[in-house]
Amino acid sequence: MDMAIATITSKGQVTLPKALRERLQLKAGDQIDFVEVNGNVVLRPRHVRALDLIGILKPVGDQPVSLDAMDAAIGEAVVHRYERSLDRD
Secondary structure (H helix, E strand, C coil): CCCCCCCCCCCCCCCCCHHHHHHCCCCCCCCEEEEEECCEEEEEECCCCHHHHCCCCCCECCECCCHHHHHHHHHHHHHHHHHHHHHHC
């Protein structure tokens, strides 16, 4: 996907281009994170499909995984997936 250009308003607001919203399956009211990765800023949708999570966490004995550990693992996986996508370019 070619990168699109957006303009920041005087209130600091940005309208995401339609093609990007569609690709990320974003709709009004959805939240996004901006994460710095190796000097780049990554836009990350806050909604995650369950199928995207398969295989992210490894079992830790018989103990259940905490929500904090799940959030951290998901964040690391998203950043790792983004960094791998940069290597393909």
